[in-house]
Amino acid sequence: MNTCSARLHSEERKTALIALLPSLVIFALFTVYPIIYSLYLSLFDCSLLGGPRTFVGLGNYAKMLASADFRVSMANTVKYAVGTVPIGAALSMFVAVLLNQKIRGRGFYRVAYFMPVVTSMVAVAIVWTWMFDPYYGLFNALLERIGINGPAWLADPRWSLPAVIILGIWKNLGYNMVIFLAGLQDVPVEYYESAEIDGAGGWQKFRYVTMPLMRGSIGFVLIMSTIKSFQVFGQVYVMTGGGPMNSTMVLVYYIYRQAFEFYRSGYASAVAWFLFAVILVLTMLQKRFLKVEN
Amino acid sequence: MSTIVSMTNSGATDAVRAKRRRVVTKTAGLGLVHIVLILGAIFMVLPFVWMLLTSFKDRSEVFTYSIQWLPSRINLDGYREVWSEIPFARMYLNSFIVAISVTLCQLVTSALAGYAFARLDFPGRDVVFMIYLSAMMIPHQATVIPTFLLVRKFNMVNRYSSLILPFAAGPFGAFLLRQFFMGMPRSLEEAAIIDGCSRFGVLRSVVLPLCKPALVTLGLFQFMFSWNDFMWPLIVTNKMSMRTLQVGLALLRAEVSTEWPMLMAATVMATVPILVAFLAAQRQFIESIAFTGLKY
Numbered sequence: 001m002n003t004c005s006a007r008l009h010s011e012e013r014k015t016a017l018i019a020l021l022p023s024l025v026i027f028a029l030f031t032v033y034p035i036i037y038s039l040y041l042s043l044f045d046c047s048l049l050g051g052p053r054t055f056v057g058l059g060n061y062a063k064m065l066a067s068a069d070f071r072v073s074m075a076n077t078v079k080y081a082v083g084t085v086p087i088g089a090a091l092s093m094f095v096a097v098l099l100n101q102k103i104r105g106r107g108f109y110r111v112a113y114f115m116p117v118v119t120s121m122v123a124v125a126i127v128w129t130w131m132f133d134p135y136y137g138l139f140n141a142l143l144e145r146i147g148i149n150g151p152a153w154l155a156d157p158r159w160s161l162p163a164v165i166i167l168g169i170w171k172n173l174g175y176n177m178v179i180f181l182a183g184l185q186d187v188p189v190e191y192y193e194s195a196e197i198d199g200a201g202g203w204q205k206f207r208y209v210t211m212p213l214m215r216g217s218i219g220f221v222l223i224m225s226t227i228k229s230f231q232v233f234g235q236v237y238v239m240t241g242g243g244p245m246n247s248t249m250v251l252v253y254y255i256y257r258q259a260f261e262f263y264r265s266g267y268a269s270a271v272a273w274f275l276f277a278v279i280l281v282l283t284m285l286q287k288r289f290l291k292v293e294n
Numbered sequence: 295m296s297t298i299v300s301m302t303n304s305g306a307t308d309a310v311r312a313k314r315r316r317v318v319t320k321t322a323g324l325g326l327v328h329i330v331l332i333l334g335a336i337f338m339v340l341p342f343v344w345m346l347l348t349s350f351k352d353r354s355e356v357f358t359y360s361i362q363w364l365p366s367r368i369n370l371d372g373y374r375e376v377w378s379e380i381p382f383a384r385m386y387l388n389s390f391i392v393a394i395s396v397t398l399c400q401l402v403t404s405a406l407a408g409y410a411f412a413r414l415d416f417p418g419r420d421v422v423f424m425i426y427l428s429a430m431m432i433p434h435q436a437t438v439i440p441t442f443l444l445v446r447k448f449n450m451v452n453r454y455s456s457l458i459l460p461f462a463a464g465p466f467g468a469f470l471l472r473q474f475f476m477g478m479p480r481s482l483e484e485a486a487i488i489d490g491c492s493r494f495g496v497l498r499s500v501v502l503p504l505c506k507p508a509l510v511t512l513g514l515f516q517f518m519f520s521w522n523d524f525m526w527p528l529i530v531t532n533k534m535s536m537r538t539l540q541v542g543l544a545l546l547r548a549e550v551s552t553e554w555p556m557l558m559a560a561t562v563m564a565t566v567p568i569l570v571a572f573l574a575a576q577r578q579f580i581e582s583i584a585f586t587g588l589k590y
Contacts, residue, residue: 012414012416012493015410015414015493015494016410016414016415016416018406019494020410021404021462022402022462022463023426023463024408024426025405026403026464027426029444030444030459030460031437032435033440033444034438034439035436035440037440037443038436038437039486041439045508046444048439058394076431082321085307095334103327103328105331108335109331110576112335112338113335114572114579114580115342115569115572116376118569118572120521120540120564120568121522121524122544126543126561127341129547130345131344135359136359138344141359145535157495170337175337175583178580178583179584181584182584231433232433233525234524234525237524238547255435255438256525259438259439265327265443269439269440272436275436279431280435
């Protein structure tokens with residue numbers, strides 16, 4: 001009996017090992033090894049094309065902090081986050097609250113608002129580049145109808161980042177809306193009813209019933225969109241290439257150029273680790289907002 | 295007596311009036327809600343409409359200062375020219391091969407890992423699971439350089455394997471399916487085991503058929519992710535014949551810059567598969583995204 005159960009046990013371990021093997025091999029090769037190796041690389045002055053490696057200690061990090069281009073790309077990334085996250089969250093909450101009632105065409109609205117989420121960033125970035133065209137673009141033509149002389153958008157250093165931000169808000173709105181809708185469905189209807197009996201209006205109901213009960217979803221959306229805004233790449237690559245005059249140079253695009261256009265793999269690894277650290281801190285903050293359920 | 299009647303009367307009419315007022319404001323409010331939602335929906339859908347309309351236009355119709363919404367005739371030149379400008383068909387094929395392979399690999403590896411984490415007993419199971427799960431907060435962009443070096447060392451640049459293998463397994467899928475397995479009653483599996491079925495046999499013929507919704511959710515999510523991925527394919531391919539559709543689009547944009555009808559035609563064609571999949575299975579799509587609320 002005892003030996004039998006022991007044999008069953010060792011059999012189960014073997015099964016578990018076989019079942020986990022593919023995942024763990026991929027995990028070790030493409031996640032664990034690279035993240036450690038990039039920390040190692042960040043301590044060297046080296047080229048992506050090979051050649052000698054010189055140990056520079058924290059030199060790459062010092063160089064990074066002193067680099068004007070790095071600071072510009074960091075500042076732009078923060079500006080992008082500040083521009084997209086609060087407005088995006090507020091707008092998607094607004095739409096979610098409107099959709100969270102028995103109205104006709106709910107399914108239609110949900111699909112319409114969600115379409116940008118499923119399409120690729122490259123595809124929509126090309127379409128928006130066309131709409132932002134200073135002379136023949138749809139936006140400036142529409143603006144002209146209401147008597148506004150539209151800016152040159154992507155060609156103007158003052159308007160290029162706002163243009164990228166508008167696209168970012170548009171692309172992400174549906175995602176946040178779905179998260180908020182899921183949260184709103186968990187708010188008991190009786191809470192609203194008793195608030196109504198107490199004479200609460202629409203705004204008061206939102207402020208004193210919805211907001212406190214939605215703290216989890218709101219925290220999640222805020223931190224998730226902040227993390228996403230630190231990973232912006234595709235739209236910058238397609239729309240502006242970081243320009244004009246570095247006005248849309250963001251962190252990930254900076255890493256990409258340093259590594260794959262200037263071949264400075266050591267330096268780029270240092271910036272990549274900096275990005276990782278930022279995202280780690282943001283994730284920790286999120287964990288404090290949300291108790292992770294097991 | 296009459297005063298009492300008139301009092302109750304006026305009270306009743308007041309109540310009725312108040313109720314009517316509430317109904318009126320409610321319908322007016324609902325109308326306003328629809329107007330706001332429709333304006334928002336137009337803003338969301340407008341880029342897609344503009345993409346489609348532009349793709350049918352003549353070059354001369356594109357460069358006009360006033361808005362010309364409709365093409366004067368359906369012009370398919372853009373759709374025709376793309377194929378000679380870049381190896382569009384090959385890129386299409388590449389994207390399909392990669393996205394379908396990534397999705398299938400993910401389904402298999404996630405089902406296996408999810409089952410091991412949910413049902414099998416082995417030392418250190420929960421620790422391994424927590425470590426694996428915490429990997430979700432490592433951004434892909436932070437590991438891209440060493441991963442590229444690794445792929446180059448293995449001579450995998452410009453090969454499908456480099457586009458597929460790094461995404462063949464992942465903590466998100468394992469996590470999603472583990473949650474699903476744990477919510478299932480054990481009794482069915484136990485019956486099959488007593489009948490002499492192996493663990494893998496149980497997984498294949500008892501567990502998986504019961505969790506089709508979770509598999510569809512994971513599959514859709516992975517397909518979308520892989521089809522739309524841009525940075526990694528850009529880095530790990532440099533031969534035109536191995537580029538994926540997203541990279542091809544970006545290169546086309548750099549090459550022909552203002553050939554808008556052609557660019558829009560290419561964008562339409564690259565977007566259609568994912569939009570069709572979305573419209574066909576929009577409920578699962580939206581649920582799968584809501585589930586990513588559990589990611590990170």
